[in-house]
Amino acid sequence: MNTAVELDWGTTYQVTVLDLGLACCGVEVMAALNGSDLAGYGIDPAGGPDRAQVLVVSGTITDVMLPAILATYRELPEPKYVLSVGACSNTGGPYWDSYAVTKGIDQLLPVHVAVPGCPPRPEALLEGMVALHKLVRS
Template sequence: MGLVDRGRLPKPLTTLFNLGRSHSMWVYQWGLACCAIEMGAAFGSPRYDVMRLGVIPLPASPRQADLVVISGTVTDKMAPAIKRLYEQMPEPKYVISMGSCANCGGPYWDSYSVTKGVDQIIPVDVYVPGCPPRPEALLEGIVMLQQRIKNEDMGARWRGEGTKPMTVVDGESIEKGGVPVVVNN
């Protein structure tokens, strides 16, 4: 008996920790191809200002990152490096797969050297589809992940009980303010 009982924290503490974790995410950017330009626009441009969401881009190493955004074509030769990057991140760690190439291989899916999606290597929390997806779609994916973190049972995450991935639907409606979101059940 004590503060932590069977891997569970009291609800007020869980809420407080989750709020802090969701609004202080260090993001490691892993750009492999074209989508890295849109990722750079989302993280580096004052127009999108990810810092207002509590996202801190450019940690010095994966060992300081809470979230990795992988964009671009993942080749079989790059797969071990991505796996190593994921293993270096501290728990709890989150992954956003950005763009068609990172999600499913994109136009190069039938190549002998292309991995058919980053989820073949590491678990993915949010998929942001598009070729390339707009920076707004990436920001929507980050907001979706923050909502998931706020509602997360910390004990379940630490016990390794996985959650199902979410998908951001990119389209014209993002610019018009009504963002359609599909959550996989």
């Protein structure tokens, strides 16, 4: 990413995200949101679902969690966006053949950006956030 893109990102719009961390990828997102410089890119953790523009779903999704995920998603005000982070959230990942695992959160929610990886590299996560930021602003 070049400096112009970074400046544009940081000065034009602030995006609030709620992380639904369900397994290892959730830890990566938590670290990115709370310990890194994502705030400098205009991305801030939301105080709650009612203040979030973006729902980040990260980690292994077990079927038993689906009602809680859906209930959280419904609390976000419109317009709302979904960022799926990691192989588990995208497709079921290494647990795709488990009877208890959902094979991708896109079966339940409209996913706007999906970040690949197990877990995704920090650069991939940032790229996904940048793509989503552009979408929110458009």
